[in-house]
Amino acid sequence: MYPFTYHRPASLDDARARLAASEDGRPLAGGMSLIPTMRFRLSSCSDLVDLNAIDGLAGIERHEGGIRIGAMTRHAAVEASAEVREAIPALAALAGSIGDVQVRNRGTIGGSICFADPAADYPAGILGLGASVNTDRRSIAADDFFTGLYETALEDGELVVSVDFPVPERAGWAKFGNQASRFAVVAVMVSLAGGAVRLAVTGAKSHVFRVPEMEAALAADFSAEALEGIAVASEGLNEDLHADAAYRAHLVGVMAKRAVRAALAP
């Protein structure tokens, strides 16, 4: 790991000031992705601004419009949250499917979506549930947040503070995870709210994406059978030693059906 200056601010304002004052500063959330990449010297920074000591960035709140999850909320807290399990069980299922217990104890929702790993689970949760990402300066709609491979709409120094999830009538999560890493080879979050369907896929491309054809079919008939015959093209899908593009395209169809069945399960 290249050397860096470490900061542990106690407030968001202090964190912003330290990031602004640094030559090439980075915020540190759970560190489950950032620390290993720094250790491999794939990334480095002049200043590491640790967000773990800031009060008020972690927590889950149920309010009229839905559920607000603080950026520094650990995956284990979302998995175990009675509010999330009651309102959006698919989101608790997603959180519980991330990595393993040690990763869920440290990893955060804010860190996961800002890192924007192409195989991360939360991006599908954000996009498939139509959440909005609140930063220290604005609110960003899910459809605008993920912009590319490890890329988001965040500006330099912009910090995610919380994520707002509307409560859907139904939602389902299905994941085909790599057995060793538990990263998604392909995973799907589907939701139905006020007659509108959102279906988001992670693991298959440079970044999370929706499948409008499947959404339209499900809006007309919210059943796994409605997806019969709708194929996703393999062009542009990820290929690696775990799965080639054709297999990933096939998995999108299978996971979409499983997600719909999960959403319909009593």
Added chain:
Amino acid sequence: MTTPRTVELVVNGERRAADAEPRTLLSDFLREGLGLTGTHVGCEHGVCGACTVLVDGQSVRSCLMLAVQAEGSEVRTIEGLGGADDMHPLQEAFWEKHGLQCGFCTPGMLMTAVELLESTPGAGMDEIREAISSNLCRCTGYQTIVEAVQAAAERMQGEGQ
């Protein structure tokens, strides 16, 4: 500052302090800074689970945390679990059920299992398998480890009654 700073924390109930550079991993700090070499370092990038310790009661990979982040925390390592004369039920069970062969993964397995059995006393087979899915063992295989954790769970529940 990139220069070393003193990190103070409580390890196995004892107040400890040593210097660490900001980039020093907690795993290396425990081993080299504090001389607690029971925490093993395998892959050093969050895959193998050998370096698992408890920080403020929760299992973490100490290779995915900086030592400076543990400032003020309570850390439990394998050294705090029990010694040859006062073994923890998990240690006894691993011994009896042959839950180890070379022993490299054992400290991480035990710390993962401690968290599981303390938070979920009646943990069943599925929960045990899910919990230790975070830890790699390259020689014993997992069956005897699962049996050992199960035996310890039963023993700990018996003691609790």
